[in-house]
Amino acid sequence: MSNYKLGLEYAKQQDQNDTLASYRNLFHIPKDKHGNDWLYFTGNSLGLQPKSTQKYIQQELDDWANLGVEGHFEAKNPWMRYHEFLTVSMAKLVGAKPIEVVITNTLTTNLHLLMVSFYQPTKTKYKIVIESDAFPSDRYAVQTQLEFHGFDANEGLIEWKPRQGEELLRIEDLESILKEQGDEIALLLIGGVNYYTGQYLDLKHIAELGHSKSCMVGIDLAHGAGNIQPELHDSGVDFAAWCTYKYLNSGPGSLAGLFVHEKHAHNRDLKRFAGWWSHNKSTRFNMRQPLDVIPGAEGWQLSNPPILSMAAIKASLDMFNDVGMDSLRAKSKKLTGYFEFLINELKNDKIKIITPSNPDERGCQLSIQVKDADKSLHQKLTEAHIITDWREPDVIRCAPVPLYNSFEDVYRMVEKLKEILDET
Numbered sequence: 001m002s003n004y005k006l007g008l009e010y011a012k013q014q015d016q017n018d019t020l021a022s023y024r025n026l027f028h029i030p031k032d033k034h035g036n037d038w039l040y041f042t043g044n045s046l047g048l049q050p051k052s053t054q055k056y057i058q059q060e061l062d063d064w065a066n067l068g069v070e071g072h073f074e075a076k077n078p079w080m081r082y083h084e085f086l087t088v089s090m091a092k093l094v095g096a097k098p099i100e101v102v103i104t105n106t107l108t109t110n111l112h113l114l115m116v117s118f119y120q121p122t123k124t125k126y127k128i129v130i131e132s133d134a135f136p137s138d139r140y141a142v143q144t145q146l147e148f149h150g151f152d153a154n155e156g157l158i159e160w161k162p163r164q165g166e167e168l169l170r171i172e173d174l175e176s177i178l179k180e181q182g183d184e185i186a187l188l189l190i191g192g193v194n195y196y197t198g199q200y201l202d203l204k205h206i207a208e209l210g211h212s213k214s215c216m217v218g219i220d221l222a223h224g225a226g227n228i229q230p231e232l233h234d235s236g237v238d239f240a241a242w243c244t245y246k247y248l249n250s251g252p253g254s255l256a257g258l259f260v261h262e263k264h265a266h267n268r269d270l271k272r273f274a275g276w277w278s279h280n281k282s283t284r285f286n287m288r289q290p291l292d293v294i295p296g297a298e299g300w301q302l303s304n305p306p307i308l309s310m311a312a313i314k315a316s317l318d319m320f321n322d323v324g325m326d327s328l329r330a331k332s333k334k335l336t337g338y339f340e341f342l343i344n345e346l347k348n349d350k351i352k353i354i355t356p357s358n359p360d361e362r363g364c365q366l367s368i369q370v371k372d373a374d375k376s377l378h379q380k381l382t383e384a385h386i387i388t389d390w391r392e393p394d395v396i397r398c399a400p401v402p403l404y405n406s407f408e409d410v411y412r413m414v415e416k417l418k419e420i421l422d423e424t
Protein backbone atom coordinates (compact mmCIF):
# COMPACT_ATOMS: atom_id res chain seq x y z
CA MET A 1 0.00 0.00 0.00
CA SER A 2 2.92 2.35 0.58
CA ASN A 3 4.45 4.47 -2.14
CA TYR A 4 7.91 4.25 -0.64
CA LYS A 5 10.78 2.87 -2.69
CA LEU A 6 14.08 1.22 -1.85
CA GLY A 7 17.49 2.67 -2.69
CA LEU A 8 19.60 5.72 -1.86
CA GLU A 9 18.40 7.65 -4.90
CA TYR A 10 14.84 7.62 -3.62
CA ALA A 11 15.95 8.93 -0.22
CA LYS A 12 17.93 11.74 -1.81
CA GLN A 13 15.01 12.67 -3.99
CA GLN A 14 12.69 12.84 -0.96
CA ASP A 15 15.13 15.20 0.73
CA GLN A 16 15.21 17.35 -2.38
CA ASN A 17 11.42 17.57 -2.45
CA ASP A 18 11.19 18.24 1.29
CA THR A 19 10.21 21.86 1.92
CA LEU A 20 11.45 21.57 5.53
CA ALA A 21 14.86 20.14 4.60
CA SER A 22 16.68 23.42 5.17
CA TYR A 23 15.84 23.41 8.90
CA ARG A 24 18.52 20.79 9.39
CA ASN A 25 21.11 23.48 8.67
CA LEU A 26 19.81 25.47 11.62
CA PHE A 27 21.05 22.79 14.05
CA HIS A 28 24.44 21.70 15.31
CA ILE A 29 24.73 18.07 14.18
CA PRO A 30 27.44 16.18 16.11
CA LYS A 31 30.20 14.80 13.87
CA ASP A 32 32.61 11.86 13.92
CA LYS A 33 36.37 12.41 13.73
CA HIS A 34 36.29 12.40 9.92
CA GLY A 35 33.81 15.26 9.98
CA ASN A 36 30.80 13.15 8.99
CA ASP A 37 27.48 13.89 10.65
CA TRP A 38 26.37 11.38 13.24
CA LEU A 39 23.06 9.71 12.46
CA TYR A 40 21.25 11.14 15.46
CA PHE A 41 18.00 9.34 16.34
CA THR A 42 17.65 10.38 19.97
CA GLY A 43 15.82 13.67 19.68
CA ASN A 44 13.23 11.94 21.90
CA SER A 45 15.79 11.95 24.69
CA LEU A 46 17.78 15.13 24.14
CA GLY A 47 17.02 17.27 21.11
CA LEU A 48 19.92 18.80 19.19
CA GLN A 49 21.00 22.38 19.71
CA PRO A 50 19.62 25.04 17.38
CA LYS A 51 22.44 27.28 16.16
CA SER A 52 20.35 30.27 17.24
CA THR A 53 20.30 29.21 20.91
CA GLN A 54 23.67 30.77 21.61
CA LYS A 55 22.49 34.15 20.33
CA TYR A 56 19.35 34.06 22.48
CA ILE A 57 21.33 33.20 25.61
CA GLN A 58 24.04 35.73 24.77
CA GLN A 59 21.38 38.46 24.67
CA GLU A 60 20.47 37.73 28.29
CA LEU A 61 24.12 37.46 29.37
CA ASP A 62 24.78 40.85 27.78
CA ASP A 63 21.74 42.41 29.40
CA TRP A 64 22.78 40.98 32.76
CA ALA A 65 26.34 42.30 32.27
CA ASN A 66 25.13 45.75 31.26
CA LEU A 67 22.08 46.19 33.43
CA GLY A 68 22.40 43.98 36.50
CA VAL A 69 19.14 43.92 38.41
CA GLU A 70 17.65 46.56 36.09
CA GLY A 71 17.40 43.78 33.50
CA HIS A 72 14.19 42.66 35.16
CA PHE A 73 12.54 45.67 33.51
CA GLU A 74 15.10 47.12 31.10
CA ALA A 75 16.43 44.04 29.30
CA LYS A 76 15.47 43.74 25.64
CA ASN A 77 13.18 40.93 26.78
CA PRO A 78 12.40 42.08 30.34
CA TRP A 79 13.01 39.18 32.73
CA MET A 80 9.98 40.02 34.86
CA ARG A 81 7.68 38.81 32.11
CA TYR A 82 10.05 36.56 30.18
CA HIS A 83 7.79 33.50 30.49
CA GLU A 84 5.00 35.46 28.80
CA PHE A 85 7.07 35.59 25.61
CA LEU A 86 6.86 31.80 25.45
CA THR A 87 3.24 31.17 26.32
CA VAL A 88 1.46 31.80 23.04
CA SER A 89 3.85 29.65 20.98
CA MET A 90 3.85 26.89 23.56
CA ALA A 91 0.06 26.91 23.84
CA LYS A 92 -0.25 26.66 20.06
CA LEU A 93 2.08 23.65 19.93
CA VAL A 94 -0.04 21.64 22.36
CA GLY A 95 -3.43 22.95 21.20
CA ALA A 96 -4.24 25.00 24.29
CA LYS A 97 -5.40 28.51 25.16
CA PRO A 98 -2.77 30.88 26.54
CA ILE A 99 -4.41 30.96 29.97
CA GLU A 100 -3.97 27.18 30.14
CA VAL A 101 -0.20 27.05 29.64
CA VAL A 102 2.97 28.24 31.32
CA ILE A 103 6.64 27.29 31.12
CA THR A 104 7.83 26.76 34.67
CA ASN A 105 9.73 24.39 36.97
CA THR A 106 10.78 20.98 35.68
CA LEU A 107 8.61 18.08 34.60
CA THR A 108 8.52 15.88 37.69
CA THR A 109 8.16 18.95 39.89
CA ASN A 110 5.15 20.02 37.83
CA LEU A 111 3.59 16.56 38.14
CA HIS A 112 3.85 16.84 41.91
CA LEU A 113 2.50 20.39 42.03
CA LEU A 114 -0.40 19.42 39.80
CA MET A 115 -1.16 16.39 41.94
CA VAL A 116 -1.22 18.61 45.01
CA SER A 117 -4.14 20.36 43.30
CA PHE A 118 -5.81 17.58 41.35
CA TYR A 119 -5.19 14.50 43.46
CA GLN A 120 -7.50 15.04 46.40
CA PRO A 121 -8.21 11.53 47.62
CA THR A 122 -10.86 10.48 50.10
CA LYS A 123 -10.82 7.30 52.23
CA THR A 124 -12.74 5.41 49.57
CA LYS A 125 -11.79 7.16 46.33
CA TYR A 126 -8.01 7.40 46.29
CA LYS A 127 -6.46 5.05 43.73
CA ILE A 128 -4.31 6.23 40.82
CA VAL A 129 -4.10 4.59 37.39
CA ILE A 130 -0.84 4.68 35.40
CA GLU A 131 0.40 2.65 32.43
CA SER A 132 2.37 -0.44 33.43
CA ASP A 133 5.25 0.93 31.37
CA ALA A 134 5.08 4.41 32.84
CA PHE A 135 8.34 6.35 32.96
CA PRO A 136 10.05 5.65 36.32
CA SER A 137 9.90 9.27 37.46
CA ASP A 138 6.12 9.35 36.97
CA ARG A 139 5.76 6.09 38.87
CA TYR A 140 7.85 7.37 41.78
CA ALA A 141 5.89 10.62 41.80
CA VAL A 142 2.59 8.78 42.00
CA GLN A 143 3.78 6.28 44.60
CA THR A 144 5.06 9.00 46.88
CA GLN A 145 1.87 11.04 46.47
CA LEU A 146 -0.09 7.99 47.61
CA GLU A 147 2.20 7.57 50.61
CA PHE A 148 2.09 11.30 51.37
CA HIS A 149 -1.68 10.97 51.73
CA GLY A 150 -1.28 7.94 54.01
CA PHE A 151 -2.07 5.16 51.53
CA ASP A 152 -0.16 2.02 50.69
CA ALA A 153 1.56 2.70 47.38
CA ASN A 154 1.15 -0.85 46.05
CA GLU A 155 -2.44 -1.10 46.98
CA GLY A 156 -3.30 2.35 45.68
CA LEU A 157 -1.61 2.01 42.32
CA ILE A 158 -3.51 0.43 39.42
CA GLU A 159 -1.58 -0.48 36.29
CA TRP A 160 -3.12 -0.33 32.86
CA LYS A 161 -1.27 -3.19 31.19
CA PRO A 162 -0.94 -4.59 27.69
CA ARG A 163 -2.56 -8.02 27.39
CA GLN A 164 -0.51 -11.18 27.66
CA GLY A 165 1.66 -11.50 24.55
CA GLU A 166 0.96 -7.92 23.44
CA GLU A 167 3.01 -4.73 23.72
CA LEU A 168 0.44 -1.98 23.28
CA LEU A 169 -2.32 -0.67 25.48
CA ARG A 170 -5.98 -1.13 24.56
CA ILE A 171 -8.44 1.55 25.50
CA GLU A 172 -11.10 -1.08 26.24
CA ASP A 173 -8.90 -2.38 29.05
CA LEU A 174 -8.82 1.07 30.65
CA GLU A 175 -12.59 1.08 30.27
CA SER A 176 -12.80 -2.22 32.15
CA ILE A 177 -10.56 -0.94 34.94
CA LEU A 178 -12.83 2.07 35.35
CA LYS A 179 -15.99 0.00 35.18
CA GLU A 180 -14.74 -2.34 37.90
CA GLN A 181 -12.85 0.04 40.18
CA GLY A 182 -13.86 3.52 39.04
CA ASP A 183 -15.51 4.36 42.36
CA GLU A 184 -12.17 3.87 44.11
CA ILE A 185 -10.10 5.77 41.53
CA ALA A 186 -9.30 9.44 42.07
CA LEU A 187 -6.80 10.09 39.27
CA LEU A 188 -5.54 8.81 35.93
CA LEU A 189 -1.96 9.89 35.15
CA ILE A 190 -1.08 8.62 31.71
CA GLY A 191 1.81 9.17 29.30
CA GLY A 192 0.18 10.65 26.18
CA VAL A 193 2.91 9.13 24.02
CA ASN A 194 4.46 6.20 25.82
CA TYR A 195 8.21 6.63 26.14
CA TYR A 196 8.87 2.91 25.63
CA THR A 197 6.55 1.79 22.84
CA GLY A 198 5.94 5.17 21.19
CA GLN A 199 2.18 4.53 21.35
CA TYR A 200 0.14 7.74 21.10
CA LEU A 201 -3.05 7.30 23.09
CA ASP A 202 -6.42 8.90 22.43
CA LEU A 203 -6.40 11.65 25.06
CA LYS A 204 -9.99 12.70 24.50
CA HIS A 205 -11.22 9.16 24.96
CA ILE A 206 -9.15 8.74 28.12
CA ALA A 207 -10.54 12.02 29.50
CA GLU A 208 -14.12 10.94 28.77
CA LEU A 209 -13.62 7.56 30.42
CA GLY A 210 -11.98 9.10 33.48
CA HIS A 211 -14.56 11.84 33.86
CA SER A 212 -17.45 9.40 33.52
CA LYS A 213 -16.29 8.00 36.87
CA SER A 214 -15.50 11.44 38.36
CA CYS A 215 -11.75 10.88 38.19
CA MET A 216 -9.27 13.64 37.45
CA VAL A 217 -7.23 13.06 34.29
CA GLY A 218 -3.61 14.16 33.92
CA ILE A 219 -1.31 13.59 30.97
CA ASP A 220 2.47 13.42 30.81
CA LEU A 221 3.37 14.82 27.42
CA ALA A 222 7.16 14.49 27.66
CA HIS A 223 7.16 12.45 24.45
CA GLY A 224 4.31 14.37 22.88
CA ALA A 225 5.21 18.05 22.94
CA GLY A 226 6.76 19.03 19.60
CA ASN A 227 6.09 15.53 18.27
CA ILE A 228 2.34 15.06 17.93
CA GLN A 229 -0.60 17.48 18.09
CA PRO A 230 -2.33 16.65 21.35
CA GLU A 231 -5.08 19.34 21.16
CA LEU A 232 -5.06 19.55 24.93
CA HIS A 233 -7.93 22.00 25.31
CA ASP A 234 -10.35 20.01 23.17
CA SER A 235 -9.25 16.74 24.74
CA GLY A 236 -10.75 17.95 28.02
CA VAL A 237 -7.97 16.53 30.21
CA ASP A 238 -7.64 18.36 33.51
CA PHE A 239 -3.90 18.91 33.50
CA ALA A 240 -0.70 18.01 31.70
CA ALA A 241 3.05 18.55 31.97
CA TRP A 242 6.01 18.02 29.65
CA CYS A 243 9.70 18.75 29.44
CA THR A 244 11.21 20.90 26.69
CA TYR A 245 14.59 19.23 26.22
CA LYS A 246 13.34 16.28 24.14
CA TYR A 247 11.52 17.22 20.92
CA LEU A 248 11.61 20.89 21.90
CA ASN A 249 15.40 21.15 21.75
CA SER A 250 15.88 23.53 24.67
CA GLY A 251 18.94 21.93 26.26
CA PRO A 252 19.69 19.42 29.02
CA GLY A 253 17.50 19.75 32.09
CA SER A 254 15.65 22.77 30.75
CA LEU A 255 12.33 23.97 32.13
CA ALA A 256 9.00 22.29 31.58
CA GLY A 257 5.52 23.09 30.32
CA LEU A 258 2.42 22.94 32.47
CA PHE A 259 -1.22 22.86 31.32
CA VAL A 260 -4.32 23.33 33.43
CA HIS A 261 -7.61 23.20 31.57
CA GLU A 262 -9.53 26.47 31.38
CA LYS A 263 -12.39 24.95 33.37
CA HIS A 264 -10.13 25.08 36.45
CA ALA A 265 -8.55 28.47 35.69
CA HIS A 266 -10.61 30.50 38.16
CA ASN A 267 -11.15 27.91 40.85
CA ARG A 268 -9.66 29.50 43.95
CA ASP A 269 -10.62 26.54 46.11
CA LEU A 270 -8.02 24.27 44.55
CA LYS A 271 -5.32 23.31 47.02
CA ARG A 272 -1.84 24.21 45.89
CA PHE A 273 1.75 24.78 46.93
CA ALA A 274 2.39 28.42 46.10
CA GLY A 275 5.30 30.83 45.88
CA TRP A 276 5.63 34.50 45.11
CA TRP A 277 5.44 33.80 41.36
CA SER A 278 1.97 32.28 41.88
CA HIS A 279 0.82 35.68 43.10
CA ASN A 280 -0.89 38.57 41.30
CA LYS A 281 1.77 40.35 39.24
CA SER A 282 0.54 43.85 40.10
CA THR A 283 0.98 43.40 43.86
CA ARG A 284 3.79 40.83 43.90
CA PHE A 285 6.32 43.28 45.25
CA ASN A 286 4.11 44.77 47.96
CA MET A 287 5.72 42.30 50.26
CA ARG A 288 2.98 42.15 52.89
CA GLN A 289 0.05 41.00 50.76
CA PRO A 290 -1.99 37.87 51.43
CA LEU A 291 -1.68 35.35 48.60
CA ASP A 292 -3.70 36.36 45.54
CA VAL A 293 -3.25 33.52 43.05
CA ILE A 294 -3.00 34.31 39.32
CA PRO A 295 -5.87 32.66 37.41
CA GLY A 296 -4.88 29.87 35.03
CA ALA A 297 -1.63 27.97 34.60
CA GLU A 298 0.57 30.86 35.78
CA GLY A 299 -0.79 30.29 39.26
CA TRP A 300 1.32 27.11 39.47
CA GLN A 301 4.61 28.99 39.14
CA LEU A 302 6.63 29.23 42.34
CA SER A 303 9.90 31.03 41.75
CA ASN A 304 11.33 33.65 39.49
CA PRO A 305 12.59 31.47 36.65
CA PRO A 306 16.08 30.80 35.23
CA ILE A 307 16.19 33.21 32.30
CA LEU A 308 19.10 31.50 30.51
CA SER A 309 17.05 28.34 30.25
CA MET A 310 14.01 30.35 29.17
CA ALA A 311 16.10 31.96 26.43
CA ALA A 312 16.96 28.53 25.01
CA ILE A 313 13.27 27.65 25.02
CA LYS A 314 12.47 30.87 23.20
CA ALA A 315 15.03 30.04 20.50
CA SER A 316 13.34 26.69 19.98
CA LEU A 317 9.74 27.91 20.08
CA ASP A 318 10.49 30.70 17.61
CA MET A 319 11.65 28.00 15.21
CA PHE A 320 8.59 25.81 15.81
CA ASN A 321 6.40 28.85 15.23
CA ASP A 322 8.14 29.43 11.95
CA VAL A 323 7.76 25.83 10.76
CA GLY A 324 4.23 25.23 12.03
CA MET A 325 3.18 21.99 13.65
CA ASP A 326 0.92 20.95 10.73
CA SER A 327 3.72 20.77 8.20
CA LEU A 328 6.10 19.26 10.73
CA ARG A 329 3.66 16.50 11.57
CA ALA A 330 3.02 15.83 7.89
CA LYS A 331 6.74 15.36 7.27
CA SER A 332 7.05 13.31 10.43
CA LYS A 333 4.42 10.83 9.28
CA LYS A 334 6.16 10.46 5.96
CA LEU A 335 9.65 10.11 7.41
CA THR A 336 8.66 7.58 10.07
CA GLY A 337 6.55 5.70 7.53
CA TYR A 338 9.62 5.46 5.32
CA PHE A 339 11.70 4.21 8.26
CA GLU A 340 9.08 1.57 9.01
CA PHE A 341 8.96 0.54 5.34
CA LEU A 342 12.74 0.04 5.16
CA ILE A 343 12.83 -1.97 8.39
CA ASN A 344 9.97 -4.18 7.26
CA GLU A 345 11.74 -4.74 3.94
CA LEU A 346 14.67 -6.26 5.85
CA LYS A 347 12.31 -9.16 6.65
CA ASN A 348 14.54 -10.13 9.55
CA ASP A 349 12.93 -11.96 12.45
CA LYS A 350 15.63 -10.89 14.91
CA ILE A 351 13.86 -7.55 15.15
CA LYS A 352 10.27 -6.42 15.43
CA ILE A 353 8.69 -2.97 15.55
CA ILE A 354 6.36 -2.74 18.55
CA THR A 355 5.16 0.83 17.89
CA PRO A 356 1.67 1.04 16.35
CA SER A 357 1.71 0.91 12.55
CA ASN A 358 -1.14 3.43 12.32
CA PRO A 359 0.54 6.87 11.91
CA ASP A 360 -2.25 8.46 13.99
CA GLU A 361 -1.34 6.26 16.95
CA ARG A 362 2.32 7.16 17.11
CA GLY A 363 4.68 10.11 16.87
CA CYS A 364 8.01 9.90 15.07
CA GLN A 365 9.58 7.25 17.31
CA LEU A 366 9.79 3.58 16.37
CA SER A 367 10.64 1.10 19.10
CA ILE A 368 12.45 -1.92 17.74
CA GLN A 369 12.31 -5.01 19.88
CA VAL A 370 15.42 -7.17 19.63
CA LYS A 371 15.15 -10.92 19.92
CA ASP A 372 16.82 -12.43 23.00
CA ALA A 373 17.44 -8.89 24.24
CA ASP A 374 20.71 -8.86 22.30
CA LYS A 375 22.34 -5.60 23.31
CA SER A 376 25.23 -5.96 20.87
CA LEU A 377 23.06 -4.60 18.06
CA HIS A 378 22.67 -1.30 19.87
CA GLN A 379 26.35 -1.33 20.78
CA LYS A 380 27.41 -1.76 17.15
CA LEU A 381 25.09 1.00 15.98
CA THR A 382 26.66 3.31 18.53
CA GLU A 383 30.15 2.39 17.37
CA ALA A 384 29.08 3.44 13.88
CA HIS A 385 27.91 6.83 15.28
CA ILE A 386 24.29 5.90 14.84
CA ILE A 387 22.84 7.25 18.04
CA THR A 388 19.82 5.31 19.26
CA ASP A 389 18.70 4.44 22.74
CA TRP A 390 18.55 1.06 24.46
CA ARG A 391 15.76 0.55 26.95
CA GLU A 392 15.51 -2.47 29.19
CA PRO A 393 14.45 -5.13 28.71
CA ASP A 394 14.83 -5.42 24.94
CA VAL A 395 14.05 -2.31 22.93
CA ILE A 396 16.01 0.09 20.74
CA ARG A 397 14.20 3.41 20.47
CA CYS A 398 14.82 5.44 17.31
CA ALA A 399 13.27 8.80 16.59
CA PRO A 400 13.72 10.35 13.16
CA VAL A 401 12.98 13.95 14.09
CA PRO A 402 11.37 15.85 11.21
CA LEU A 403 13.09 19.14 12.05
CA TYR A 404 16.59 17.83 11.48
CA ASN A 405 16.64 14.21 10.36
CA SER A 406 16.66 13.48 6.64
CA PHE A 407 15.40 10.62 4.51
CA GLU A 408 19.05 9.91 3.79
CA ASP A 409 19.74 9.60 7.54
CA VAL A 410 17.01 6.99 7.74
CA TYR A 411 18.27 5.17 4.65
CA ARG A 412 21.84 5.01 5.97
CA MET A 413 20.69 3.92 9.40
CA VAL A 414 18.75 0.96 8.01
CA GLU A 415 21.62 0.00 5.69
CA LYS A 416 23.92 -0.25 8.71
CA LEU A 417 21.28 -2.13 10.66
CA LYS A 418 21.06 -4.65 7.83
CA GLU A 419 24.83 -5.04 7.76
CA ILE A 420 24.98 -5.66 11.50
CA LEU A 421 22.06 -8.09 11.45
CA ASP A 422 23.66 -10.03 8.61
CA GLU A 423 26.90 -10.36 10.58
CA THR A 424 25.31 -11.82 13.67
Ligand SMILES: *Cc1c(COP(=O)(O)O)cnc(C)c1O
Binding pocket: 106, 107, 108, 109, 135, 137, 138, 191, 195, 220, 222, 223, 243
Ligand atom coordinates in the same frame (compact mmCIF):
# COMPACT_ATOMS: atom_id res chain seq x y z
C1 LIG B 1 11.79 12.40 30.08
C2 LIG B 1 10.67 12.08 30.98
C3 LIG B 1 10.68 12.47 32.34
C4 LIG B 1 11.86 13.21 32.92
O1 LIG B 1 11.48 13.99 34.01
P1 LIG B 1 12.35 15.24 34.48
O2 LIG B 1 11.61 15.73 35.66
O3 LIG B 1 12.41 16.22 33.34
O4 LIG B 1 13.73 14.74 34.80
C5 LIG B 1 9.58 12.18 33.10
N1 LIG B 1 8.51 11.51 32.59
C6 LIG B 1 8.47 11.10 31.31
C7 LIG B 1 7.29 10.36 30.77
C8 LIG B 1 9.56 11.35 30.48
O5 LIG B 1 9.54 10.94 29.20
